[in-house]
Amino acid sequence: MVKSMTGFASHLDTLDAGAARFSCQWEMRAVNGRGLDLRFRLPDWLEGLEAALRKRLSARLGRGNVTLSLRLGRADAGAALRLNTEALDAALNMLAETEARAEARGFALTPIGAADVLALRGVIDQGPDLTDPAPLMPALMEQAEAVIDAFEAARAAEGAALAGILSGQIDAVAALLAEARSVLPERRSDQMQALRAALARLGEAAPQVEPARLEQELALIAMRGDVTEELDRLDAHVVAARALLAQKNGPVGRKFDFLMQEFNREANTLCAKSQHAALTRIGLDLKTVIDQMREQVQNVE
Secondary structure (H helix, E strand, C coil): CCCECCEEEEEEEEEEECCEEEEEEEEEEEECCCCEEEEEECCCCCCCHHHHHHHHHHHHCCCEEEEEEEEEEECCCCCCCEECHHHHHHHHHHHHHHHHHHHHCCCCCCCCCHHHHHCCCCCEECCCCCCCCHHHHHHHHHHHHHHHHHHHHHHHHHHHHHHHHHHHHHHHHHHHHHHHHHHHHHHHHHHHHHHHHHHHHHHHHCCCCCHHHHHHHHHHHHHHCCCHHHHHHHHHHHHHHHHHHHCCCCCCHHHHHHHHHHHHHHHHHHHHHHCCHHHHHHHHHHHHHHHHHHHHHCCEC
16 A cells, blocks of 8 residues: 655544643654654653654554654643742753853853743743653553554555556556557668668678678677667566555555666666667656656655
8 A cells, every 4th residue: 555654643632640631732744764763752751652652653654754742731720830840950050050150251140030040941830740650651552543543544645646646657657668669660670771771881881791791790789779678677667566556565665666766777778779769759758757756756655
């Protein structure tokens, strides 16, 4: 199943923990990435939550730069402001060190008041005051599962659109390959006429050369310009690309990316060996469609 690497999902919920009620604001987003890069923005006091979420996401996602964040706050009437003593001590220590360094260099700082200290980030919060967050973990993981489900649904919907685009591009490649095969008889006839003309010129310029030898060399030149193998391999790549689109399970982006390299390689060889206006035009059209496919494939998980 084709899925996009980009996606977004959010979820708002509440959570009861004894007499306290918490508001939970989840957000999950992802952009393209070479592999799977998981980043978390979670409350520090929820020990073990990041490890559990990392394990869950690693099992469900294949690629992408994914960020999962959770904002947790008190939602009940008892959610009074409280002093974060650890943050306060850290802030006071930094202020003392700052004043000492400034004094050592001959600078006099403006005195700071209690209100200024309380305004520092983290000194006063409305966060939860729990000694044991373990009871929250099952409910949080259940909420996270809902966020992941919504995120995967968004990526699947975008992936379905990508699959439709890729399917049309693969059909375009197949049509160009059929057109290339249709011009091969004309190309062969034109090449034979050119070879015969070259043979006649060589025979006039070098009458001592045996005609059989010249025919043999010109036949070797014609063999080197044969593009049948390139067209056969491109046909095989079309079959492989359609199989990847039809695959039901697992990410296919890496395989698609490799396949695009093979598509491009054969198209380049076809153009290099063409030596025929119609076939060269088809080869250039092939490269255009393949480049468009490559851009789309960069979004596939």
